[in-house]
Amino acid sequence: MNRRLALYGAAALVSLAAPHLLPNYVSQLSMLWVMILFALTWDILGGQMGYNSFGNIVFFGVGAYACAVIQRDAGLAYFPGLFLGLAVAAVLATLIAAILGSGILGLRGHYFAIGTLGLGIAAGELASGWDYIGAGSGLVPPLYPGELGGRELFFYYLFMVLAVVTFVTLRRLYAGRFGLCLNAIRDDEDKAEAMGLPTTRIKTLAWCVAAFFLGLTGAGMGNLLGFIDPRDVAFAGPTFGVWMVLMAILGGKGTLWGPVLGAVVFHVTQELFWTYLLGWQRVALGLLIVGIVVFFPQGILGWAREHWPERFGHRVEEKAS
Amino acid sequence: MWANINILWEAPGFLVDLLANGLLIGSIFALAAFGMALVWGVMNIINIVQGEYVMLGGFVTFYLVQAGIPPLFGVPVAAAVLFILGWGMYRVVIHRVVDKDMFISILATFGISILLAQLTNELFGSDVRTVEAGLDTLQFLDGMVSISEIKLLAFVLTLTIGLTLWLFLKRSRLGQAIRATAQNPRAARILGIDTDRVFAATYALNAALCGAAGALVVMAWAIHPYIGLPYTVRSFMIVVTAGLGNIGGVVVAGLGLGALENLAGFVLGAEFQIAFVFTLMVVILVLRNLLLRRQRKYLK
Numbered sequence: 001m002n003r004r005l006a007l008y009g010a011a012a013l014v015s016l017a018a019p020h021l022l023p024n025y026v027s028q029l030s031m032l033w034v035m036i037l038f039a040l041t042w043d044i045l046g047g048q049m050g051y052n053s054f055g056n057i058v059f060f061g062v063g064a065y066a067c068a069v070i071q072r073d074a075g076l077a078y079f080p081g082l083f084l085g086l087a088v089a090a091v092l093a094t095l096i097a098a099i100l101g102s103g104i105l106g107l108r109g110h111y112f113a114i115g116t117l118g119l120g121i122a123a124g125e126l127a128s129g130w131d132y133i134g135a136g137s138g139l140v141p142p143l144y145p146g147e148l149g150g151r152e153l154f155f156y157y158l159f160m161v162l163a164v165v166t167f168v169t170l171r172r173l174y175a176g177r178f179g180l181c182l183n184a185i186r187d188d189e190d191k192a193e194a195m196g197l198p199t200t201r202i203k204t205l206a207w208c209v210a211a212f213f214l215g216l217t218g219a220g221m222g223n224l225l226g227f228i229d230p231r232d233v234a235f236a237g238p239t240f241g242v243w244m245v246l247m248a249i250l251g252g253k254g255t256l257w258g259p260v261l262g263a264v265v266f267h268v269t270q271e272l273f274w275t276y277l278l279g280w281q282r283v284a285l286g287l288l289i290v291g292i293v294v295f296f297p298q299g300i301l302g303w304a305r306e307h308w309p310e311r312f313g314h315r316v317e318e319k320a321s
Numbered sequence: 322m323w324a325n326i327n328i329l330w331e332a333p334g335f336l337v338d339l340l341a342n343g344l345l346i347g348s349i350f351a352l353a354a355f356g357m358a359l360v361w362g363v364m365n366i367i368n369i370v371q372g373e374y375v376m377l378g379g380f381v382t383f384y385l386v387q388a389g390i391p392p393l394f395g396v397p398v399a400a401a402v403l404f405i406l407g408w409g410m411y412r413v414v415i416h417r418v419v420d421k422d423m424f425i426s427i428l429a430t431f432g433i434s435i436l437l438a439q440l441t442n443e444l445f446g447s448d449v450r451t452v453e454a455g456l457d458t459l460q461f462l463d464g465m466v467s468i469s470e471i472k473l474l475a476f477v478l479t480l481t482i483g484l485t486l487w488l489f490l491k492r493s494r495l496g497q498a499i500r501a502t503a504q505n506p507r508a509a510r511i512l513g514i515d516t517d518r519v520f521a522a523t524y525a526l527n528a529a530l531c532g533a534a535g536a537l538v539v540m541a542w543a544i545h546p547y548i549g550l551p552y553t554v555r556s557f558m559i560v561v562t563a564g565l566g567n568i569g570g571v572v573v574a575g576l577g578l579g580a581l582e583n584l585a586g587f588v589l590g591a592e593f594q595i596a597f598v599f600t601l602m603v604v605i606l607v608l609r610n611l612l613l614r615r616q617r618k619y620l621k
Contacts, residue, residue, distance in 0.1 A: 109424075118600075289428065294429055
């Protein structure tokens, strides 16, 4: 227990100090938290509940747009506007998840996967045709009022807090009855329903949790980047939308730390090496997806669990001689 | 939007034009959907690469024409090239995911789809390309309805290929092996069918069908590296609507989708056409599922 506390303490210390130790990389470090948020929220459905969504990016985009529109139209000062925008983004994203959920989450397996894929792309196409939110030319959130570099620092801590809150919330949820319900749905939905679980309500609730945090992430992200493009930022299916799946699988889906680990590994590799690829990044992404999915589907934590099961609290059966 | 509907009301000839052209374009969608239904039914894989094979078929035809070969030869050549590519793809990646979880195969083919689209973009550039087929345009109803012969050709070709495919599956040795494998791969293996070869042939055949569709797309329309995913979604939608193993249904659903899409593209505006395709797919899925839900069943 003490070792675990020390570990958490060290992680907290590093996270707090990181932007001051590496002042030139603050926005990349903020992106790291965003990636962790992506992977964590994807894993609620993808890992714990066995519903592989390619459309979670919808909530991210809705959050980004909702916040920027509030900031543009509410006529408030920067910070009140931003916080009102964050709140509206979270509420709107959750609401959309609740409305879509009852229909979409009735689909199962591959139908759900393809249905959500369509949802994500449809949202992007609709946003790029809608004049109220800037159509294809996107939206520009208001400028951060503080001094130079203050914006990155502010959003670094915002995303850090958000990621930590998400992590702690999910940890609590997974540890309780809700987590067990999710796992029951993953393992056998018909049986779970026969046992009397209100599966549709639980599934929708899980999607709402993911949407809530993704909406907040999107709202912050629009402000961090300073520009919201409908296809490349808000509803970026081929980048963010795929990355979240990939990171969760890379780390080990269905675990709490797996998505975090996957996000860190993925993002650090990406930042270190992808600049050398000169435009071939997306080709590399395709290769990476195929490689990871075909050869390494169990992920880092899944692999570790196979090799050191006793470390994960699994009892190893002695071979009967 | 209402103004556009009004135009259609005032000029029914134009409506006929939209519907007729849509039907003919729909036949190209049906061609790619044959392949998807085949791979889905036999290998239990939803092949997201579908659209990229269509796109590559178009590129093959485009470069053939650049080399001075008449465009209509592009159809068989694109089919042949894509057959080889499909076979190679099966040998390298697909055979590793055939008996895995459905999600793994979806994600793996999605990865290949991104890979091919981006590779094409890097190698050939992202320009929109089209090929002049050198065929005329037919006019009906005082020029209100104009239909290019290439679309008619595409229509005839789809029907022919559909019929050939049906005969091939019913009569030929390989066709019977494919159907046996679709019914029960294990039993087929016990009875001496080399299921691995059957899978490879099925997958390559699918790529070839898409290649032929792509050759028609580049002549009737235009292609660019990122055109793939809408074609995948269209094929998926057609197969879901028609049901697996229903070649006639695929043709009808394909034609219907083409007509509906062309109409929607005009009524809602061209910028919403892709959005319409994807939204329609989600709506179809959810509706079909809700209907099944009444009997406590779901789409399988």
